[in-house]
Amino acid sequence: MKIAILYDVNERLHTTNWSLAWEEYCKKNNIAYQIVNPYKIEVVKTLLKFDIILWHYSNYSFKDMLMAKNVLNTLEDRGKKVFPSFKDAWHFDDKLAETYLLESVEAPMPKSFYYYSLTELDKAINDKKMSFPIIAKLRGGSGSHNVKKIDSVEELRKYGKQMFTSGLSSAPSLMYKASSNIKSSKNLKIFIKRAKRIPEFLRSLSNAKKFNIERGYVYLQEFIPNDGYDLKVVVVGDKLSFIGRNIREGEYRASGGGSLFYEREKVTKEVIDSAFKTSDELGFKCMGYDYVVNSKTGKGIIIEISYGFSHQALLDANGYFDRNGKWHEEPLNVPYEIIENLKA
Numbered sequence: 196m197k198i199a200i201l202y203d204v205n206e207r208l209h210t211t212n213w214s215l216a217w218e219e220y221c222k223k224n225n226i227a228y229q230i231v232n233p234y235k236i237e238v239v240k241t242l243l244k245f246d247i248i249l250w251h252y253s254n255y256s257f258k259d260m261l262m263a264k265n266v267l268n269t270l271e272d273r274g275k276k277v278f279p280s281f282k283d284a285w286h287f288d289d290k291l292a293e294t295y296l297l298e299s300v301e302a303p304m305p306k307s308f309y310y311y312s313l314t315e316l317d318k319a320i321n322d323k324k325m326s327f328p329i330i331a332k333l334r335g336g337s338g339s340h341n342v343k344k345i346d347s348v349e350e351l352r353k354y355g356k357q358m359f360t361s362g363l364s365s366a367p368s369l370m371y372k373a374s375s376n377i378k379s380s381k382n383l384k385i386f387i388k389r390a391k392r393i394p395e396f397l398r399s400l401s402n403a404k405k406f407n408i409e410r411g412y413v414y415l416q417e418f419i420p421n422d423g424y425d426l427k428v429v430v431v432g433d434k435l436s437f438i439g440r441n442i443r444e445g446e447y448r449a450s451g452g453g454s455l456f457y458e459r460e461k462v463t464k465e466v467i468d469s470a471f472k473t474s475d476e477l478g479f480k481c482m483g484y485d486y487v488v489n490s491k492t493g494k495g496i497i498i499e500i501s502y503g504f505s506h507q508a509l510l511d512a513n514g515y516f517d518r519n520g521k522w523h524e525e526p527l528n529v530p531y532e533i534i535e536n537l538k539a
């Protein structure tokens with residue numbers, strides 16, 4: 196069995212990249228592996244010599260988003276075991292695609308609205324189809340950068356007009372990232388630790404600046420009132436773990452805020468069951484679900500899905516739930532688990 200791990204050794208890996216953990220796993224277990232640069236000519240020919248192909252590509256890398264899916268889908272089509280697989284990732288970083296997919300299995304999700312012309316949007320507004328506040332999202336992005344609360348019909352009309360004319364940039368805002376870091380830092384030590392990561396963020400940002408202007412659609416979700424947090428719930432095979440994320444002070448968004456908690460009681464049996472069910476029905480090898488728990492009904496609602504997330508933050512949960520909802524005191528190392536499941 197030969198494993199290929201895809202990245203360019205001349206580019207600095209983001210600290211949250213899973214490739215380092217994959218290498219560590221192979222070394223520990225005496226498994227032969229090779230680092231392969233995915234950006235080279237004839238990369239597919241090179242990779243056809245391997246059995247398992249792993250690539251933790253990121254939505255912050257423009258070139259990865261251009262070609263990673265093409266390379267991995269080609270290899271999967273030729274019978275290779277790849278991660279992320281087509282099922283895990285054809286919809287990656289496209290919230291509209293995720294919405295259609297989740298609707299197809301009636302997963303618990305917010306009522307979603309998508310319009311592909313200003314006329315359709317205007318008609319829906321005039322028919323009073325939606326209530327306010329409502330959440331508007333761009334298809335791509337992470338860390339809450341492209342998620343916006345809209346409070347009135349007037350504001351929605353303005354947003355719609357922009358999305359059907361000049362559009363909106365999908366590049367992350369450095370100011371938003373920096374301000375949420377400072378607001379959520381309870382003490383100086385944490386703040387300094389986070390600030391050290393800013394050069395890394397600046398690098399991601401200069402890269403992200405290449406990102407598209409988004410236009411030609413309006414994507415809206417019903418607003419789910421929260422109890423001060425959301426949950427990143429991860430399902431890999433028969434194991435499920437979580438990261439609790441406090442919302443940023445004075446607003447409703449958790450993603451990217453950096454204030455985490457690990458109270459297991461917050462993960463209800465209903466959330467565990469719906470996450471396993473969705474992964475089973477959609478054939479995911481590894482999926483991160485963002486759940487907002489409705490503070491009025493207690494129901495867990497999936498607001499987005501993504502195959503990638505911080506595996507280090509997940510290790511801090513110090514365990515996982517099995518399919519019966521029983522907790523096991525053994526940290527869930529997602530990159531390790533992915534190789535174990537692929538070679539099984």
Ligand SMILES: Nc1ncnc2c1ncn2[C@@H]1O[C@H](COP(=O)(O)OP(=O)(O)O)[C@@H](O)[C@H]1O
Nearest residue numbers: 336337338339340416418419448449450498499
């Ligand atoms: N429909 C919604 N109702 C209430 N809060 C939401 C809704 N959708 C997203 N949020 C909040 O906004 C944050 C960012 O939204 P998300 O769709 O996960 O975007 P991102 O890709 O930036 O993480 C979430 O972590 C959640 O706290």
Ligand SMILES: [Mg+2]
Nearest residue numbers: 338450485499
């Ligand atoms: Mg999210």
